[in-house]
Amino acid sequence: MPTTWPQGPAQPPLAGSADSIFPALEALLPLVQKPIQYVGGEVNAVAADWDDADVRWALMYPDAYEVGAPNQGVQILYEVLNEQPGVLCERTYAVWPDLEALMREHGVPQFTVDSHRPVGAFDLLGLSFSTELGYTNMLTALDLAGVPLIATERDESHPVVVAGGHAAFNPEPIADFIDAAVLGDGEEAVLRLSEIVREWKQAGRPDGRAGLLEAIARSGVAYVPSMYDVEYLPDGRIRRVVPRQSAAPWRVAKHTLMDLDEWPYPKAPLVPLAETVHERMSVEIFRGCTRGCRFCQAGMITRPVRERSKAGIAAMVANGLAKTGYEEVGLLSLSSADHSEIAETTTYLADCYEGSQTSLSLPSTRVDAFNIDLANELSRNGRRSGLTFAPEGGSERMRKVINKQVTEEDLIRTVATAYGAGWRQVKLYFMCGLPTETDEDVLQIARLAAEVIRVGREVSGRRDIRCTVSIGGFVPKPHTPFQWAAQLDHETTDARLAKLRDAIRTNREYGKSIGFRYHDGKPGTIEGLLSRGDRRVGRVILQAWREGARFDGWSEHFDFDRWAAAADVALADEPIDLDWYTTREREHAEVLPWDHLDSGLDREWLWQDWQDALDEEGVEDCRWTPCFDCGVCDQMGTSIQIGPTDLGLPGLRVGESAEPPLPGYVGQPA
Amino acid sequence: MSRKPPRDHVAPVQRVRLRYSKRGRLRFASHRDFQRAFERALRRAGVPMAYSAGFSPHPKISYANAAPTGTASEAEYLEIGLAEVCDPEDLRRRIDEALPPGLDIVDVVVARTSDFADRLQASCWRIELPGLSPAQAQDPLDRLLAADEVFVERLTKNGLRTFDVRAALLMAQVAPADDETSACAILTVVLRQVTPSVRPDDILAALRSVAPSPVANGWHTPPPLVTREMQGPLVEGGSADAIVVGDPLAADREADQT
Structure with a gap:
């Protein structure tokens, strides 16, 4: 103990x-x-x-x-x-x-x-x-x-x-x-x-x-x-997790806030004096996501989708800008372009703040939901920064495994439209180390990026367009279909990314137009240990901390060797080690450390989705197809809350569009 | 490009000069921190700002001689360009209310003169030295004032620089703290605005370098509390004792009345 x-x-x-x-x-x-x-x-x-x-x-x-x-x-x-x-x-x-x-x-x-x-x-x-x-x-x-x-x-x-x-x-x-x-x-x-x-x-x-x-x-x-x-089995796996007192329930369930319009927080966003990573005001436009990307813990544990109404968003933006003086508003969610009324909302906001040096941004957008009209609307009142798309998987096969249902055609078409509309810089985000991934899947990223540049040059008629490929290492997370998956070891991750880098660099025609950003795989291994660890990992954390681990999310402070040594010391008396927690695939019957914590997702549904992933089969989004029984709404007594909403947007009179709503305005529906 | 051409810039119809203070815990705000806070306060206060032209229009604000991070100030200055004519006192009140406590707008005048920056010739600094008696401070100060040159080093953006502080030091005196129970010398210095700038911490470095035994004489922690009390034109009265730092907004006020 x-x-x-x-x-x-x-x-x-x-x-x-x-x-x-x-x-x-x-x-x-x-x-x-x-x-x-x-x-x-x-x-x-x-x-x-x-x-x-x-x-x-x-x-x-x-x-x-x-x-x-x-x-x-x-x-x-x-x-x-x-x-x-x-x-x-x-x-x-x-x-x-x-x-x-x-x-x-x-x-x-x-x-x-x-x-x-x-x-x-x-x-x-x-x-x-x-x-x-x-x-x-x-x-x-x-x-x-x-x-x-x-x-x-x-x-x-x-x-x-x-x-x-x-x-x-x-x-x-x-x-x-x-x-x-x-x-x-x-x-x-x-x-x-x-x-x-x-x-x-x-x-x-x-x-x-x-x-x-x-x-x-x-x-x-x-x-x-x-x-x-x-309690543990002799081989180190968990035998069972048992409440010690009758007061403790066998399973503990997550909380789900319904009706975001009732919770318009923060009403008075903090404006720090110090410079921070987000120099803008944020309005959460919906919570939850049912796209079903299998790697995405956030999408799995925040179901169902609950949208804020367009009137609610407009009121929060007006009130927040008046109280903060920020010049930029971020419309936050897990996939902002998926809001059922996003087009109306962004057009309305762009009209409201025309000429007021206020810009809008959608920090998370999907390739397929995004359209360039939306992007143009967003940049109307402010700076035109780069566009970021996240296909996540480099090959069509990989995208089926992770259920990121974006075809190469979709991606190229969207990106081409962006270049055609005058954007010069596009960022593409991918993951490396996904289940069943091979070198060939990752090398497809180089081909895809080259194709993006080829089409971009054609559409824009310019050679100065650029695309940046940014890669993150995949870390399997609890409460996702990939919770059973083996994490790719950091040596293989690094070797795979080195091959990709070479493939991009050696492309004489397009290589110079493609930027490449990635981090080494070691921090991902420790994140993997901490993500899917059990109580014994607490000793590793304490040992690493005693040896000086601080700010582990910062590359200049993170020290892999310190963590690996801490794992060796802290787990010396156990039949398990760092690899056991990370690169080991789990079986269906294994008791996972978080099985007694209820995210609403049906364990059997997750397992089936994991099997579907291996079979490269997709699953649709329940916002526009019938329920596929992930279990959340039944288990938690919740339901999807999406538009269209009948609450109108506050009236906007022609000819007065340069005036933002008055300070103190709270945006009651017109 | 489907993008609209850059909007026409909004030319200023009125320029006003503001004196502001940086007090208490907000003295730890850097100049960049202040700039962000000030520009947001202008937006919250609904000040009709003039903007520069271009794809990234900026509000017309000129900052002058910001006090270093960590030093308090009663006399910082800036100038803003307005797109509409405003009443100075109403403007002062609105911006002051929008700023966090500790950043306070203490004076506003309509700009009626040119060469405002040239009028910021010198600053008067108050340096509280806790743990140091006036007598302990007096001896190194006498040595500093007796010297023709005293060189100090400071790490700047362009590397380590060595420069003389003595020439910029126009006046210096030591007094006991107001409440005489605490051992705390109050050093008052008037420093000429020169390049590279000589700052209060350079004077403290110079005092440490001329003190016979800095540690024994208490020239160490806790850090001094430094406040810029005045900034403006030098009003010389004939002798070193009579050096006075004037009000840099006085010329605008006078021009306004005539």
């Missing part, structure tokens, strides 16, 4: 009080890079009164401020919580190693950027994990906060550590470090958790921390890993 692990560094002396640590931090800030990221003061940040609240949350995005501050999940929950009477929420982010060292030297604890309170003083610490590579940053934050890393060593003075976000759909690798995990949409879950904590505190904290965790488990609102035992 984890209690035999070495103890972390001593608690910083300032932990324990809820007072602002800013005076102590202020003295350190002149000594670190980009100090502005630690001072808060964002436009639209909330200054809630500590003493007026009886439930206090610290929300963490476990990466640098520049990545974490724009995160929509955190911004939404921050507002939802702060709107509640008696509930307070502040934000905290990972500190860079330069400040971490100074904080340790001077005893300054992990702090929130809102009021610079010590994270250890809050009732709950919620962490939003978009990626598994943030796990080590969670350990740094807990350690700096003076919170024991191991959940069972905490007492009722410590915050309840709650994980959420997509990576929390398999929280087993961090099961020893967290108290609870919320699966799915967080909006309603954080409100219910707040209620449970409030009742427990008002009742005089019955049974201490154990009593609170039991109440959380019993409610079903979150998964409490410490209330489950995992």
Whole structure:
């Protein structure tokens, strides 16, 4: 059991009080890079009164401020919580190693950027994990906060550590470090958790921390890993996962927020002073995706599709621009051009903001749903950046395996139209290491890119058009049809990409017009370990962290050898190793670490989809074909919510199109 | 190309000059951070900005001599071009309300004169040195003032540069902190605007270099709190003691009244 692990560094002396640590931090800030990221003061940040609240949350995005501050999940929950009477929420982010060292030297604890309170003083610490590579940053934050890393060593003075976000759909690798995990949409879950904590505190904290965790488990609102035992077979596979107490349900289900128009968050998006990765305002236009791409965990775990109405989108854009002053609006979703009313919406918005130096973007678009009219509409009021398409698989065969139903003809036609309409630069995104993939499948990418340039030159009549091929390594994820697949080892990934690079470079006619970007396969192997790991992987994370692992999503900080060595040490007494977790194909009967966590997807349907993948058979989208019984709607009591909507767009009078809606306008339907 | 040609730029019909401050925790904002915050505040406040021409029109804003990241300031200046004539005080209030607390617009005048940048000849800096008594600060300061040249090094964008700070130092004096209980010397210096610029941290580096024993004399942590108190034309009164930094907006105000 984890209690035999070495103890972390001593608690910083300032932990324990809820007072602002800013005076102590202020003295350190002149000594670190980009100090502005630690001072808060964002436009639209909330200054809630500590003493007026009886439930206090610290929300963490476990990466640098520049990545974490724009995160929509955190911004939404921050507002939802702060709107509640008696509930307070502040934000905290990972500190860079330069400040971490100074904080340790001077005893300054992990702090929130809102009021610079010590994270250890809050009732709950919620962490939003978009990626598994943030796990080590969670350990740094807990350690700096003076919170024991191991959940069972905490007492009722410590915050309840709650994980959420997509990576929390398999929280087993961090099961020893967290108290609870919320699966799915967080909006309603954080409100219910707040209620449970409030009742427990008002009742005089019955049974201490154990009593609170039991109440959380019993409610079903979150998964409490410490209330489950995992038993293993002699060969290392899981025998079964069993609730230890009657309060703990056998399976814990995800949350699904219905009717996005009822949840127009963030209503007042944060505008950081520091530069961040997304210098724009975002409006989530729908949640979920049923395209059925088999590699895509986000598409699988966020079903069904729930669209925001066009009137709802227009109102959020108008309100958000007035409150932020941003010059760009991103219409976010997993596949934005799939919104049933996207054309009307973008035309309307482009008309509204014509002449106002406001641009629109659709960060995620599919080749087949995209049309160039849409692209032109988007670039009407702003800069024309490049277009990005994601065929994902290089060969027609590969695209059938992954169910990315885009034909080469579709792709070439779309790209040709783009070049013909004056676009000069197109980016194509692919994956390497997909199940059943061979060198030949990946080499098809070179041929496809050359064809794109050939047709592009023909259509545009110019030779200065370019195409960039960008490649990511495929990592099999839980709750997808590929959850059983073997991950390609990083040596083969690298060798395959080297062949592709050579094939592109040696093309005399088109090679110079094709850019090639890829990363080596090693980080993907560690992501694979963390994605499909079980509780034993927690020891690897702790060992790697003790050896200095931080900011593992950043190539300049990631160290594969440190992780491989940590796996060797931490798994030395087990019949399993790093390869066992990554490059091993799983069988149907194997108990997967996340089988007791319910994403709504029927396990048998996933298995069948995996078999269909191997047979290169596709599956349609249930938005426009009959239900194919993935199981989600039945299991969760939900249904698809898409247009057309009868709520009209706010009236736009001819001749007044240069005026954006008035500040403060909230966009009631006309 | 189906793309529309670049829109006509919106020519300014009025130029205004703003004095703003950078206070408290927002002194850690870099100049680029301030620029983004300011441009967004203009949009939130609905200020009718003039824009440059081209595919990427930019609002007409000229920034001058930004204080270094980490130093506070009561006297930063910028000029904006407007597409409509605005009342200066109303403009000041609207932009100030749109900016986060700590970034404050303290004065606005309509530009009536040219050569504004040339009027920013010198700055008066207040440097709080916690942990250092006035007596400990006085000795190195006397040595610095007695020297003809004192060279310091600073890492700039173009590499490590060595330059003299003495010539730019027009005035310097030490006083105790207002509350005399805390050991904190207050150093006030007037620095001429030169190239490469001589900044307060260069003066501190020079003081450390001339102090007989910097560590023993307390010239170490915690970092000093530096504030630019004034920036403007040099108003010389005959002797070094009488050097005064004037108000760079005064000329516009006077021109407005005549």
